[in-house]
């Protein structure tokens with residue numbers, strides 16, 4: 399792999415600290431569900447009732463495993479198997495789940511450092527946990543979009559890989575799904591080498607096309623799978639509620655002890671609120687969010703086609719929150735200029751160490767209105783043009799701004815009307 403300097407956790411923090419002070423910033427970096435669809439009134443009502451009627455649970459010390467009815471409803475509604483509930487540990491988001499699991503596997507490795515295999519492009523927070531634990535990650539080899547079995551086997555042996563981390567459905571940042579065949583090969587190799595698979599299922603409920611069926615998850619096919627997931631992408635990251643699942647109850651016990659050492663337990667108030675909300679509203683709410691993201695994804699694609707020229711390319715995402723776009727320029731170097739135009743995006747370098755990924759960038763559509771998407775991409779196109787002239791790239795502009803007159807799209811009020819109609 400042609401590699402480059404890593405975009406570290408402190409690089410990310412510096413970038414976010416800088417961006418937060420920019421007035422009027424449009425952030426395509428945000429990795430959050432839409433604020434517009436959070437059922438505030440309902441949540442307020444449930445919170446109020448919970449504070450009045452659950453004083454035993456919410457004002458006391460409680461179990462680090464989490465609120466049992468919440469564990470039960472996760473098993474039933476999201477994991478589609480009620481029997482699994484006692485093998486679920488509630489965590490502070492999937493991020494804590496990734497940390498607890500990798501820490502446990504690191505300690506199990508008796509003095510040898512953690513060695514993780516993952517996709518070449520992967521979730522930034524996972525990379526930061528490996529960084530924190532001073533572990534190493536290695537890229538799972540793919541050739542022409544398919545897993546390269548023999549090179550992967552070699553990698554596992556040669557680099558003494560002890561865990562595989564995957565985000566197989568509606569991947570962050572690429573939006574892709576792992577094929578049934580690639581999953582089978584990975585399972586076969588993991589089994590042969592007795593390696594754990596960490597399956598990150600944060601986006602699995604966010605398919606944008608209802609007719610699409612996902613390949614069976616790893617945890618249904620391989621016993622040594624440890625699932626991490628959360629409500630951060632389906633409801634709100636601010637609740638900080640996620641979970642870990644393992645077929646092996648002893649592992650859940652070990653992780654529970656670790657979690658206890660860190661924070662004793664997690665507040666029960668939001669766990670109870672979430673449980674009640676899901677119990678009575680999840681089906682309807684889930685339909686609604688999928689519809690909204692589908693609309694936003696389509697609208698963003700329209701704008702991308704409108705503002706960017708053919709030197710940019712992407713695959714239409716099938717689910718999740720992101721467009722992963724290949725560009726003709728180094729997006730890391732471009733970031734400073736984009737910030738001057740009050741735009742923040744995810745540079746390819748944040749998700750990969752391979753040099754080629756410096757040409758990519760991630761744009762999130764989940765938490766932006768139609769107006770912000772249009773305005774943001776118009777600004778981005780202007781910034782690209784400025785960058786290309788200052789850097790003398792092909793002596794041409796990279797966007798079609800010079801061809802089109804501004805604001806070809808619908809007016810702000812019309813967009814709002816259209817959205818309200820579709821979501822009612």
Ligand SMILES: Cc1ncc(COP(=O)(O)O)c(C=O)c1O
Pocket residue numbers: 429490491492493494521523565570598600627628629630635639640
């Ligand atoms: C793939 C993936 N896993 C885990 C997380 C962390 O989620 P949480 O907010 O539940 O900690 C994210 C957040 O962006 C993510 O994209």
